[in-house]
Amino acid sequence: MRITVTVDGTTYTDEVEPRQLLVYYLRETLGKTGTVVGCDTSNCGACTIHLDGHSVKSCSVLAVQADGAEVTTIEGLARDGELHxxxxxxxxxxxxxxxxxxxxxxxxxxxxxxxxxxxxxxxxxxxxxxxxxxxxxxxxxxxxxxxxxxxxxxxxxxxxxxxxxxxxxxxxxx
CATH class of the missing domain: 1.10.150.120 ([2Fe-2S]-binding domain)
Incomplete structure (x- = not known):
């Protein structure tokens, strides 16, 4: 399936498997490796990102569910080389x-x-x-x-x- 998602201010359009988790899309397709895979069961929270302004555990969201959404990862917080x-x-x-x-x-x-x-x-x-x-x-x-x-x-x-x-x-x- 084709999705379009804005991640850390940049818009991406990609083909994804319908069952691909958002955490793997962010890490493997976009290289956003600051979003870590901890437990794959949504118990640990290591993969927490913001989806349309709210924190979610990206191992519990399919990439196709993020179609049209705004995602912020840990890499998107610093501005002009200055930590948030x-x-x-x-x-x-x-x-x-x-x-x-x-x-x-x-x-x-x-x-x-x-x-x-x-x-x-x-x-x-x-x-x-x-x-x-x-x-x-x-x-x-x-x-x-x-x-x-x-x-x-x-x-x-x-x-x-x-x-x-x-x-x-x-x-x-x-």
Missing amino acids: PVQRAFHDNHALQCGFCTPGMIMQTLDLLADDPDPDEHAVRHGLEGNLCRCTGYQNIVRAVRDAADRMRPGAGPAAERLADDSRQMVGGE
Whole structure:
């Protein structure tokens, strides 16, 4: 089947097998290897991307279901060589060990912060509960999400505000 999908701002038209999962289309056809394959069962969240502004586990979506959609992957977050505030917060707070879950955690964090721009620890843990990390105790991940919320607030600086505005637009806010 022929699909047309916009991924990270670029439109692609490709032939895909009707049963091909979106995660494999992104990785194998488009080379978006930041979207990782974790469990193939939608349990771990490592493959989380944004589909039309909302986080989804791309191993649970067929590529044909994305026809006509807007997809954002971890590769689409940085702008002009500058990390997105969520990416920067994860880096600065050492919110990763092996890094395997990090792209999915970051993409889910964007959705979480769009719904709750100032989450407390409980809200962060609840908002990320569909994304598993096998290496950390989650403390640094929680710290990074709360730091990202601070960085994305108005007054955080022009670059952070521009990237935060881009994020809100990606997830259907403002």
